[in-house]
Amino acid sequence: MKHSKPEALPPPPPVIPFNFAPAKVDQSNRRPMARSEIGTKGQRISLLTNHFNVAFFNEDGNPVESKGIGRRLLDMVHKTYESEMGGKEVAFDGEKTLFTVGALPGTKLEFIVVLENASSNRTIRGETKRSRRLPQSKPYKVTLSYATKIPIQAIVNALKGQDSEQFIEAMRIFDVLLRQHAAKQGCLLVRQCYFKNDRRNFIDIGGGVMGCKGFHSSFHATQSGFSLNIDVSTTMIVKPGKVVDFLLENQNVCCIKEIDWLKAKRTLKNLRIKTFPSNLYYKIIGLSEKTCREQTFSLKKNNHGDEAINITVYQYFVEYHHKHLEYSADYPCLVVGKLKSPTYIPLELCELISLQCYTKPLSNSQRASLVKSRQKPQDQMRALMGELKQSNYDADPLINATGITISNTFTKLEGRVLDPPKLKLGSGRYLVPCGGRWSFNNKTFVEPTRITHWAIVNFSSCCDMNTLRRDLPRCSQAKGLDLDPPSAVIHENSQFRCSPAHVRVDKMFETIRQRLSSPPTFILCILPERKNSDIYGPWKRKCLVDLGIVTQCIAPIKIDHQYVTNMLMKINAKMGGINSLLSIEFSNAIPLVSRTPTIIFGMDVSHGSPGRADVPSIAAVVSSRKWPQISRYRASVRAQSARVEMIDGLFKPISHDKDEGMIRELLDDFYLSTPKLKPKNIIIFRDGVSESQFNQVLNIELNQIIEACKFLDEQWDPKFLVIVAQKRHHTKFFQANSEANVPPGTIVDNKVCHPKNNDFYLCAQNGKIGTTRPTHYHVLLDQIEFSADELQELVHSLSYVYQRSTTAISAVAPIRYAHLAAGQVAQFVKFDDMSDTASSHNGGDAGGFTQLAKLHHKVSNSMFFC
Template sequence: MTSRSPTYHLMTRPGYGAEGRRIRLVANHFDVKLTKTDAVFYQYTLTITPDDVWGYKAAQNKVYGRKIVNRLYEIYSKELNNKRFAYDGGSSLFTVGPLPQNNFEFTVVLEDSSARATAAGPGDGSTVGGDLKRSKRSGFMKRFIVGIKFVAKFPMRSIALALRGSEREDAQDALGVLDIILKQQQAERGCLVLRSCYFDGNHTNIVDLAGGVCACRGFHSSFRTTEGGLSLNSDVSTTIIIKPGPVVEFLLENQNIQDPRQIDWAKANRMLKKMKIKAIHNKMEYKVIGISKLACNMQTFSMKERNSEGETQTVEMTVYNYFQNKRNITVTRSASMPCLDVGKPERPCYLPIELCHLLSLQRYTKELSFQRRVSLAEKCSQKPLERMRVIADAVNDNRYDKDPMLNACGVSIDTRMTTLTGRVLNCPLLKVGNMEDCVPRNGRWNFNQKTLLQPCELLHNQWAIVNFSGHCDLSHLSRELIKCARNRGSKMEEPSVFLEEDREWMRSDPILRVEKMFKKLETKFTEPPRFILCVLPERKICPWKRKNLYQFGIVTQCIAPPKSLKDQYLANVLLKINSKLGGINSLLSVECKRSIPLISQTPTMILAMDVSHGPPGLSFPSVAAVVGSRHWPLISRYRASVRIQSPKLEMIDSLYKPGENGDEGMVRDLLLDFYKTNGGMKPAQMIIFRDGVSDSQLMEVLNVELNQIIKVFEHLGDTTMPKFTVIVAQKKHHTRFFIADNSDNVPPGTVVDNTVVHPRNYDFYMCAHQGRLGTSRPIHYDVLLDEIGFAPDDLQKLVHSLSYVNQKGNAAVSMGKTASLSLLAFCLPPSSPPPDDVECSFPSSVAPVCYAHLAARQLSQCFDLSDTSGGDLPNKAGVPHLPELHENVRRSMFFC
């Protein structure tokens, strides 16, 4: 058979949707006018070469780079025809129009008063530690040879052509230059710049999250080509920073202790490493490289001093005595504490910790605890009206009309938000027990006075309850859950086993705690039970699910129950249990009636794909997950296939892997399962949802991942290839919608496919859920390919309906609900640190995408971080092998 493997291109918009109630909206996009379309951006490569060894590190430093470029302009502006620069902080300069020549070489002298150049001995720049020559360099001059060389040019006209639908690669380059101009403007104001987000550290923007950690509010700004023209997308953003102030106070708060004598210095060393501090005795800034082994009054160093006869001799002196005798500073509070080492590995430089203050705007890159995540969501969320006001104020305060570079390229930014028309789709009708209708309200529904469509049966000897929490009445929990289940039509008998954890193991290693609990279980069951309900404390991490999913094949549900067990809480737990055991809670009415356009008439399989990455800075394998629908014409039941791949790799490389250890890839597993569950029927159509990719990776989804899926069909010998529809769901964007003249969030079902969408490509925004915390964040759907041929209305209604097939809850799916955080904190490995921009609203996506996300997250617990001793996972022999799920749970919806 001839390989298909075509090269795809992003499809153009076939039309617009028309169904739904029209609604007047405001978007956080600001119109941009281009008054000089004949302007041209010129790109130059910037090389900074130190004239001596002392300037080498400065040449590699972005902060120094900006200082050097600013100094260059001050000295040589006439030679450069007074051309303003847009500097990216790295190796590129941009100008509007050309410089007088293509190559320049300048000498720039920069006075350096940094502590890194003068640090010696105890770090005050004095003649200590026998480093007389080095100590005299306080405020010395650094010389750099700066080269400027022409590379390319990007006409502003390309942006105008792209706005009219032309495919122009240089248009994205020109937009990138405009974004660099925005970054430079904020960097010159002293802001922390993270991609396209800016944080100024003003105390009014700092929110204390406890534990020495703060949330810092800032802003996102970027230029976007839209159907309505070029726009500036401006939004609120948040990052996590270290609380500035005395280092000792930070450590006490971070470790939640009162007495400095209780400080865990090993933990403190990990926390403080690479942080920047300011010494209060000399007002100089340093970077921490570690902590001294001995206390301040015992840690010694060698220094040279003259005796009474004028001879130089080397003496040993403690840091404490040095500051007491040489600097006339009495170290009181931290005399018995270790010192901060702010020198170099081969030349330590010690400072008493009480003289050190943490600088502001330093990112916190460790994982956030459950309590801090909840605190972040509560304190940093903003209601729509407040968010609109903050965004509008930020655009006005930035005074873009005064920026010389924007003026030079003819960019004029309106200060009013864009108005547009959206549509609100009707909530789909659901069917529950006895085929009774269930009508969602505001994106939610409940099972009060209703039963489950296909309830599971759980007999007395088939399940158990285990308790890792010290405060839970298991008998009461069991009675209330059984009562709730029977009210919803599910036959659930009292469990045969109640197991409490022995108190002596509660402070042990989580792995040991789980082993001890399973030994107890083995004495109670001759064969593994069908189901285990596990009660967990909120603030613990435990490999409980790993043991069940891989070794014993037991379906398990973890809960951290509140003190008061309400019926709604128990009903939500029951929905998850029923889904995992093979039951069905509800179906779409159109599923039951087989009336979904183009799907109910033709065998169709739905796939959803996502990748979960490990913490930044670690070579922790990424986990890829694909879920596939099983029982056509239903679109509510799914199975997952999971593999691991190279760290930080976003494109999934194991969709098709012929002949590799008997593993032929994830898609083959799901296709064979579809074939078996549908009586030997093969899918004639495939709808693929992809989560987590950026705009720059859309073509890779088509030409890398889709081609892998095509190869799976070829490998299975199919002569007829199915039709494909490929849709990317993006959560990480900054477009928000507000109801004009209204303080409420947009209603569930709001869809926008005009004005702020792409001028050429097929995309739309949809908010399927009811925003309850902060401002609703819509999902941005990019339709990359549609061989099936959906009408715009039919595709939008399908996407909307797929948000309601959620079997693990009773609301249109919302990614990252606060209620699930306590369970993730226990059942899953430590979360990755907060990204550059933290979003506190919870976007709703189609249920299959959420399932893929949950499956990848759950299976990532197969890696035991304790084996790495806090470092990288060993990866010399390639990516480690992920064991297969136990046969008993492989086909279940374990990810619910």
């Protein structure tokens, strides 16, 4: 097979009629739209929700939180000068703001307090630990200056649907109150969640990691009034104990000789330890480059002279502290303290303290252990009620001083269960999903594709190839898929299995070139590991960027009929087929969408691991194609500055007649995939943004999309529908006296929704494990003028067009596809040498925008992400 350099992408055809005169885009400050009506369709259902009503009894209010020495200082100020502060309870936000209920005696107060040195008397999660050092005292001057008054009336006004500039600040104050209440109990605070140091809440999930069960609490303004939202939450923590024991378990090795110290350094950085028997606490900043026996430091012989000697860490602890080091001598020391004057401590004299967050990715087995620990609805309700009673918020002096009381019963509300949409399958068959699920048993795909000249490559030494080669043609024929026998089945040469991943991929393609006379149209790739395989990234990049070959990766533990069916569903969609359609989509009966050319966008951004500021974020936008269908999509992907949520690559004009933005690329595709029509309606589903970013979506991202449209044609004026989907919230719904989750299709647009804005909750999926989390949809803008029922049924239906599965999914398919596209490109981009394949503008023009290697033109229009 001859191979040349990857083909250059041809210049985009002038598909949409141009009018290059720049047009002005309305830059008015758009705000989320108000609700005009609620939905009526669906069967009524009585529900309970984990919101607890909060009643006001006065008009002033205020909050708290803490971190570092700030809380200790202010606690001492309040304790020492309570009368001078007018007997007021105080709340601290952990930064520079202190809140009180009512005014202090003066607008500027100054106090002097004395604290013992933090290194001699440490408080760790509510437990005071004393060291053998004598306490040292240090005076501090604390100045309190009046800043502003935040009235509770701002919340009252918001509950009436009135805009208030002080509402967000007032809500922040109440949430700070909850954090301070938890901090007083010695809890680990993670945003609005808190976790108690109680081993009954710990779940050992392996790898030196534990799941720690806790709770989320936050106040909300809703249609039924002010409410307290309490939810169960789980965070990952490092297993406390000896550092060496943690490393052995984390790296799954049997002895200290097998530890990967480079990996250990990354894992241990910023974790806190206690040294014994001295009981001193430190933060790890790294590992020594030399062993304990070789690492030296300068030791003064006494405190009065300047004479110092160089001594090894091993000598110091053996000779001066009489420690018998059993195994640390020949391994690195922990480095603590400051970089300029580090302190070295042998490994065996350190142990990790409790309640420290673990932020690294979890393995499959760890995730499986977490899934097993999920609570059923009734168990979760009992846990929430027990925590509400145990927290006893009414006894908190500061919360009590605000004049609010919190109900001790779940809020009752009414929901509706929407009927599932009818689906169109192959051979003229239709079906109605039951319980949010359906099956392809004895059924065919609605639009099966034909696959010729394809190959199987095998990187695994344990895959059951005989079963795969037997069941694959049998199952594909049953689904209507025209699959020729593979042109080649290529096994990896065993001599390369220990080579770096990119070498293994290159060697495999050398073999493919030798075995095949021309490039295959499709490759089925068998990986050695199910998840996080090093081969996955470079393999995908080679296929999708360099060669333009559609590929499906698998790593089966057990191959059966269902596994092969699921795999064929992905392959059929990637190769241009469709597994199922909505009946109303097939018959062009979707309200508003089927009558008017409409394009649907799904938008999401994938970020690197926490703390990786050097890894760009990946933005993805998927768009529907071949209108009036809404089940086919393609993706446009760009890199941008790390940790930036707003997408800045939607509109990128580089000359008076050329735009390299994502929207232009997708609009061109829509124009070509339809009978040369421009969409008159543009529906946008945005994932991953918080309420504080809604205005940015409307006034930054939407403006880019409008500018992209105007750049193509100044007279083009499509109508927009903008919806944000949120999964990271804590509202849950329960059926009273039932162990079951709410049925799929359950929708709620009253009581716990926003008092003014247009939003609703939808549980489209069938929650078989744990307690179902609904998706919270916020309708920010609707120029198309859907009725409430039309819009809610469209969103519900879009949860059934996901081509990868035979279940309704929790969020609409365009959003899930955008998430997959961004995640897949992020996977193969991290294996790129960014200096060769990408260029970035560090803080300069284009806001840190980074260029990615483009997808090969042969796969750019495919559902490669499916």
